[in-house]
Amino acid sequence: MLQNKIFRNYYKEVLITFLTILISLSIIAWTVRAVNFLDLIVENGYSLTTYFKYSLLNVFGILTKFIPLSFLLALTMFILKQIQENEFLILWTSSVKKIQIVHLFILISFSVAIFHILFSVFLTPSLLNHSRQLLSKENFNSFLPTIKVQQFNDSFSGLTFFVDEKYSNEIKNIFLKDDKNIFKNISSNQNNKSSKTIIAKEGVIIDDKMVLINGQIITSNSDNSKNNFVNFDQLDINLKVLQNRTIKLPKVQETSTLKLIRCSQINLFDNSNCSSNFTIEILPTINRRLVLPLFLPALALICSLLLIKNKNSILLSNISIFAYSFLLLLFAELVIRYTGINKILNYIFILTPLLSSVISYYFLRYKFSNESY
Numbered sequence: 001m002l003q004n005k006i007f008r009n010y011y012k013e014v015l016i017t018f019l020t021i022l023i024s025l026s027i028i029a030w031t032v033r034a035v036n037f038l039d040l041i042v043e044n045g046y047s048l049t050t051y052f053k054y055s056l057l058n059v060f061g062i063l064t065k066f067i068p069l070s071f072l073l074a075l076t077m078f079i080l081k082q083i084q085e086n087e088f089l090i091l092w093t094s095s096v097k098k099i100q101i102v103h104l105f106i107l108i109s110f111s112v113a114i115f116h117i118l119f120s121v122f123l124t125p126s127l128l129n130h131s132r133q134l135l136s137k138e139n140f141n142s143f144l145p146t147i148k149v150q151q152f153n154d155s156f157s158g159l160t161f162f163v164d165e166k167y168s169n170e171i172k173n174i175f176l177k178d179d180k181n182i183f184k185n186i187s188s189n190q191n192n193k194s195s196k197t198i199i200a201k202e203g204v205i206i207d208d209k210m211v212l213i214n215g216q217i218i219t220s221n222s223d224n225s226k227n228n229f230v231n232f233d234q235l236d237i238n239l240k241v242l243q244n245r246t247i248k249l250p251k252v253q254e255t256s257t258l259k260l261i262r263c264s265q266i267n268l269f270d271n272s273n274c275s276s277n278f279t280i281e282i283l284p285t286i287n288r289r290l291v292l293p294l295f296l297p298a299l300a301l302i303c304s305l306l307l308i309k310n311k312n313s314i315l316l317s318n319i320s321i322f323a324y325s326f327l328l329l330l331f332a333e334l335v336i337r338y339t340g341i342n343k344i345l346n347y348i349f350i351l352t353p354l355l356s357s358v359i360s361y362y363f364l365r366y367k368f369s370n371e372s373y
Contacts, residue, residue: 003096007104010078014108018074025070026063033058050134057131060124061253067116068292068332072299072325075105079306080318088307098368102304102361109300113293120289121257129254147171156242174200174212183237195220200235210237252281260286283340287349294353295332299325301360308364309371328356 034055082088092098147153147163154160158180164173176198183196200215212235219228252260264282305321314320332349339346 003094006091010101010104011108011111014074014078014105015111017078018071018112021073022063022066022070025066026059029062029066030055030059033062054131054134057127057134060119060127064116064119064124067112067119068295068299068329071109071112071296072303072329075108075300075303076306076322076325079303083306098307098371099365101307102301102364105300105304106297109296113296116293116296117290120293125254125256129250129256132250132254159242169205170202171205172202174198174203174215183241198235205239208239210239211235212237252285255285257286257289280340283346284336284338287336287339287346291350291353292332292336295328295356298328298353298356298360301357301364302328304364305360308367328352 037051037055037058088101091101147161147166149163149166152160152162158178160177160179162175163171165171176196178196178198181195183198197218197220198212198215199218200212202214203210203212205211213233215232215235217228217230217232217235219230255263260282264286302321302325305316305324306318308316331352335345335349335352339349
């Protein structure tokens with residue numbers, strides 16, 4: 001049938017517009033974040049390859065966040081275009097009912113919602129977790145890029161260092177504070193609870209080795225009851241033992257949805273399986289992955305208000321209708337952050353898309369029933 005063919009074309013056009021907007025917004029946001037990710041090279045000494053891999057894996061986290069807004073823009077642009085070109089008017093005069101177009105928009109919104117769920121529930125957490133593992137596996141690449149002259153630096157776990165001057169691979173007036181006894185081989189004190197402070201006048205860094213000249217090692221016990229002082233003419237330090245300050249446990253956005261659901265159950269909460277650091281973030285993350293996609297049909301129905309023929313009231317103007325949709329998205333983004341600390345807000349967040357959809361749908365049916373063509 002011709003009607004079905006037209007509906008299929010509409011379906012494709014909305015989805016193509018949606019994907020175009022989504023990819024465009026994601027690329028812009030990714031470009032901005034990619035600049036911030038340069039700290040991985042400058043401050044933490046990771047390789048350029050790791051930087052690109054990490055940046056690309058984080059694209060999917062950015063893309064997922066833009067799905068609702070991209071859908072809103074795509075559907076609004078499509079409806080206004082068809083109205084301006086009088087294509088909908090041809091359909092109305094061909095006995096096609098407006099509510100049928102609304103049903104098409106709902107179908108499209110469910111398709112995008114499924115796409116959203118696949119990304120937010122399965123793909124994005126897995127890829128973000130992989131990006132974190134990528135950093136943790138590459139413990140050390142180069143010490144030199146991490147050095148900032150006349151600044152204390154703690155890029156490496158258990159180590160604080162300061163360099164007064166730097167010329168190529170030569171450094172002067174060096175201060176190293178080893179709190180976790182990383183450099184076990186440079187002191188006679190093998191107590192794992194001891195800490196070392198190393199001071200040197202100058203040094204040179206060659207690949208994964210740092211050679212310090214004319215300095216002193218101060219070894220302290222954990223209770224600071226006794227300090228040992230050892231002077232040296234030359235000290236070789238193996239830099240391969242250094243580890244970047246990467247997070248060993250996954251962040252909440254990197255954790256699988258199934259595990260988050262298990263962690264959200266009080267009786268199943270176990271610190272060995274669930275990090276207590278993000279307990280408050282668990283419910284908002286679950287809502288973002290499973291409930292936020294339900295806002296898409298509500299957005300589709302609100303956008304369908306643009307089909308109303310006689311919009312005499314300013315409340316039904318094109319700008320107002322777009323504002324309603326945008327405010328619904330804004331409301332969702334604001335409320336979702338507090339659903340982990342307030343049960344009432346959590347229930348409001350879950351019920352909002354359902355109530356908005358029902359109210360919008362029956363309002364549309366009422367307005368369409370009173371129209372004449």
